[in-house]
Amino acid sequence: MDETTMRHPHDGSAPELGEGFPGQRMRVLPQPLVAHARTQPATSQLLVTDAGFFPRAARHSTTRPHGAPQDIVMICGAGKGTCSMLSEVHPVEAGDALIIPSGTPHRYRADRADPWTIWWLHVTGPATSGLFEAMDATARQPVVRLRDPSRVVALVDTVLRRMERDETASSLVAAAGAAWHALALIAADRSTTAGDRAEPIETTLEFLRANIAERVSVPELATMAGLSQSHYAALFRRATGFGVLEYQTRLRMASARELLDTTDRTVGSIARQVGFADPLYFSRQFRKIHSLSPTEYRARKGR
Structure with a gap:
């Protein structure tokens, strides 16, 4: 195979991780826990269901013909790739955030010559739409240029570390808080295009x-x-x-x-x-x- 397809249980398909990527980290909440957490006050507005880190993800490619049930936030820390959505191809480079709204068919893939290193979250809840709107992020314009991507990456790493710790309510609340901070920071500190x-x-x-x-x-x-x-x-x-x-x-x-x-x-x-x-x-x-x-x-x- 010349591609590695990363699928998650919440995509509605069986996980197929292939060989993965050396040094990768990933956490996915079980669906019953997601359903319960969405009813709790501290995680009802925004909940992280999946989080991960893929370093130099050679041959990484994911296709979702019907989109994902959650909103996807991906931070490109190095390398590059592309995302195809609504019949348009969007380049994603180091320092970019890629925002994919739930239910939007898409395909993203790492560049073959310079594969990306990415941090990513799947989030759900009514708060995400307002945060995405503040970013000016849409399915037509899903790439947000960041002025200081290291601050956002640090927050996503906090999300992942809390989810790696355990699946207690306190960890889910801490992950949700760090994710909310990360999305708000993307909105507040986003750059505009070079033009x-x-x-x-x-x-x-x-x-x-x-x-x-x-x-x-x-x-x-x-x-x-x-x-x-x-x-x-x-x-x-x-x-x-x-x-x-x-x-x-x-x-x-x-x-x-x-x-x-x-x-x-x-x-x-x-x-x-x-x-x-x-x-x-x-x-x-x-x-x-x-x-x-x-x-x-x-x-x-x-x-």
Whole structure:
């Protein structure tokens, strides 16, 4: 055989592991335990049913004509491969997360010359759809580029280690928590495709965070990123969920809250430190976000 097909009991077929991969790790929960865990409060929203690690998985190939009963999350740590879904072929490279929604027919395979090393989870529960939506991951666009894949891999490893430990309720809860953290991190730290120029956007975000008190205009930021104003503004909103002005204001207010919580400085002094020359205008902006004036906020905190 020139391929190794990895099937799992939850796929509805008998497991056929072949020779496997040197150093591989894998855990699959028995179906009765899955059914029970899905009724428990701590694992009803998100449950890990399968988890594994396949290092340099030469000839790895899996075909599911009817999809999997669970959602699949795969992190490519090295090498590369492809996933075919909805008549499209998607390259998967080191630093990518591959998201396969449940019930979606697919086939994925390692590259013959440079086979991937992958960490993977099968997850089920109503929470996954919202997390996938936050990733912008769909069956049409299943590959998510990660800015820091090592952090996600560490969490998936935590899932696997807890499942390797035993099948107690505490281990399932710990695995579910680490998986939820991993999916949330993919959503929060995802990069965009190279064509969307993710790095210049991140550079300007870092500049804004380092210069909270300085009001920087969209034209200045767009020039810094090497983009047109309209393109920059669109990518900025996609990356943060806010317009440029609102993002800067919220950065300033976060710093103001810290100063109100941890110092006895006057509101006017705090306003100036976070970039507002007019304390009254600062107070109005603070109230718009918090529904409280700075003085009321401090009093509620007991200072």
